[in-house]
Amino acid sequence: MGKVIGIDLGTTNSCVAVLEGGKPVVISNSEGGRTTPSIVGFGKTGERLIGQLAKRQAVTNAENTVFSIKRFIGRRWNDTEDERTRVPYACVRGKDDTVDVQIRGKTYTPQEVSAMILQKLKQDAENYLGEPVTQAVITVPAYFTDAQRQATKDAGTIAGLEVLRIINEPTAAALSYGLDKQDQDQCVLVFDLGGGTFDVSVLQLGDGVFEVKATSGNNHLGGDDFDNVLVRWMMDNFLQQEGIDLSVDKMALQRLREAAEKAKIELSSMLTTSINLPFITADATGPKHLEMELTRAKFEELVGYLVQATIEPVTHALKDCDLTPDQIDRIILVGGSTRIPAVQEAIQDYFSGKTPDRSVNPDEAVALGAAIQAGVLGGEVKDLLLLDVTPLSLGIETLGEVFTKIIERNTTIPTSKSQVFSTATDGQTSVEIHVLQGERAMVRDNKSLGKFQLTGIPPAPRGVPQIEVSFEIDANGILRVSARDKGTGREQSIQISNTGGLSEAEVERMRKEAEVYAEDDERRRQMVALRNQADTLLYSYETTLRDNADFITDDLRALATEKVAELRAAIADRNTALEEMRSCIDALQQTLLTIGEAVYQQAQAEASEELYDYDATTQTAPWANGHTPPEPPAEDYEEFVDDATITADYEAVD
Known part of the structure; x- marks a missing residue:
């Protein structure tokens, strides 16, 4: 695992x-x-x-x-x-x-x-x-x-x-x-x-x-609300100073949000901060800049109601x-x-x-x-x-749009509770179970989680059928509600998953789409790596061409030019497939190897010819300008005619 x-x-x-x-x-x-x-x-x-x-x-x-x-x-x-x-x-x-x-x-x-x-x-x-x-x-x-x-x-x-x-x-x-x-x-x-x-x-x-x-x-x-208070303050001040409403400019609004967050963070450790947004907008007179000073005291005054909340x-x-x-x-x-x-x-x-x-x-x-x-x-x-615990009470709607709680808030989870209800009218053969979450007495003031029907109830006077409604909350805090007619044993249940209409099939479809996108993302990463490899290869080709122009035959030059053109076209086309890009890179790489081999052989052949023409008796040092240097005087060697006769005395030093 x-x-x-x-x-x-x-x-x-x-x-x-x-x-x-x-x-x-x-x-x-x-x-x-x-x-x-x-x-x-x-x-x-x-x-x-x-x-x-x-x-x-x-x-x-x-x-x-x-x-x-x-x-x-x-x-x-x-x-x-x-x-x-x-x-x-x-x-x-x-x-x-x-x-x-x-x-x-x-x-x-x-x-x-x-x-x-x-x-x-x-x-x-x-x-x-x-x-x-x-x-x-x-x-x-x-x-x-x-x-x-x-x-x-x-x-x-x-x-x-x-x-x-x-x-x-x-x-x-x-x-x-x-x-x-x-x-x-x-x-x-x-x-x-x-x-x-x-x-x-x-x-x-x-x-x-x-x-x-x-x-x-x-x-x-949350913190977003603190930011929004600052954004509104900056917009109001700018409107007073410049007569321009920044709320209609989405790019300016985003810059204001970032500046508000930055100012809020800075004021946690400083007593004052500067807000500077150059070129925030422009009008007929030219560009406008937003420059404001904000103190911690002013910030606390603006967000005081949020802190109290x-x-x-x-x-x-x-x-x-x-x-x-x-x-x-x-x-x-x-x-x-x-x-x-x-x-x-x-x-x-x-x-x-x-x-x-x-x-x-x-x-x-x-x-x-x-x-x-x-x-x-x-x-x-x-x-x-x-x-x-469960943070809010859970229950159902009963006669008169009353919210009847079955599980109270702050009940330790997982938990399950049941309560028996009956029909409201004579001969009623079905009941609608309306599940709600909240703390208010009336249905309209609480949050609806979902509805389901229990059908097939035998006709009987009101108050006679016994409908047992059970609430079960798992360790994730997710609710399952069931209703059972105790007389017939007929049961209906609902997993409260009213999250925006996503069925299991839709969730699975989205999961597969996300997997596909992850694969696309990987392909994009591979393509970036291949483009970088292609750029390196093109640079290598240009260097080889510049340094070894004399050794490259016209046929090889033409072949390389063709492969380079194909690779450049593949790079320019955003729809090029990975395999096609790899193929173009491999083709140019192979051509460069062929050119390298030809250059090496040509250089080796020329070096062999020079070695064959070499005559030690006529060669002079390049700095002698073609003249043979004179022999040094014989007296320079007199003292060292025979190296074997050279002796030396050594004295031991204590």
Whole structure:
């Protein structure tokens, strides 16, 4: 069995880790970074750029660069209006009311785009381990709905991974923190503020058991929102100064986003920063430059309401597990956005001055925890038990559009619960089971997960039939609902996988497409290598021709010229097949070998002729200008006529 990797599939950045020698290790990507931007860029010729390469070209290719796709995965069109207005790429309403993206005339689901990022992480892991990787543990925000969890699992399948487990991000971070502290009993609060989501989990650690007591959060709050506040501030200021609205210019908007992120990061360690964007736009008077100063105080004023929004879920989580702030032993900060000083101060104030624990890397802790869970599932880690919870209550619609809860939030998973219901009218022969997730009393205020029918109920007065509805949540937090007529034994069930209308067949089709693209990607890499080889060969040909022109016959020169022309044509044609390119390279290479052989033979023949004409008696040194040098005077040799007579005295020195 191969290694199982742990993946933190983030909104802005992703990370992959693996367990080695009982310790989790972050795997660097092919560019040398320990995290990979969750960005996919689509080039003009169909090539895909993922991670740092995609981020670099985002400004000049804004409409075809997809970022923050995690904000759309498993969500409905009507729920994402704000998010859709913030991205430069085209969002279209997909099948089953989902949010798809349209790039260069082709439509992609959020699962497909996420799978592209996962493929990149999978490839980096394979390069590091030197073996194929087929299994993974993937993390999701604790407050992800059932649909979002299933969609993430589908993305893993499309990427060619068997997803052994979906685990919550704050739980994974707690695993990373507590792996070497299993002998200590402590109550830990994980404060996870990432790029697009916010989670809070309270865990009890001790004796190798990681038990989640409660979880809360906000799927619409993260570092992206802090960036967007700065973008809006810059646009408003520029509009006042220059009278130009930058929101209509997608390239300018992308530059503003990058500048906002950079300023936010700088203000975590500095009190002021300069934002300089030359040639941000132009009008009739010429080019315009954006130059602004931003202080930390102003930044904290702008994002104050976002910082305060992180405190409410903390209160909810503590209330759900009947704990007070002073009963928390450790506060673990996870996610890059927790580096913002205002966030740290807010959480410290809430806990009466208690300093958060900084022993884990906010960007890597989740992936490391996923790798630990992967080790548990792979049998590498013993004596470690993870008990997670469901973040939201689950139930069904009953008479009067009332939401009746069957599984309460913060119930430890896996779990199953049943409840008996009856018909609402006389003679009713079927019932519709409407499954929902949420905390509100009425159906309309909660999230619909799906509907199914139980038919074939014998006609009877209302209230007589006994319909048993069972809810079962697996270890991934994914729900299965069944309904059974206790009188007839007739049963109907549904696997809640309403992730955007992706059936198993569609997921399999997308997986095969991803495999084909991986093959195309490999072909592209091979073609680049062949083009480089061809360039080297052409240079070698030109050098050979220049240095040995006198030795090359006209026939060989004509043959080489023909092969060079064929190779240049193959290089110029973007549609040239790999085999054709190899054939052209081999043909020119063979011609060059023939030329080399001819040059060598000709040079050898000329050297033999010169040797035959050589006359030692008439040869003079080239510097003698054809004259034989005079013999030196005889007296120069008198003292050394006979070397055998030369003697020398030696004196020993003490």
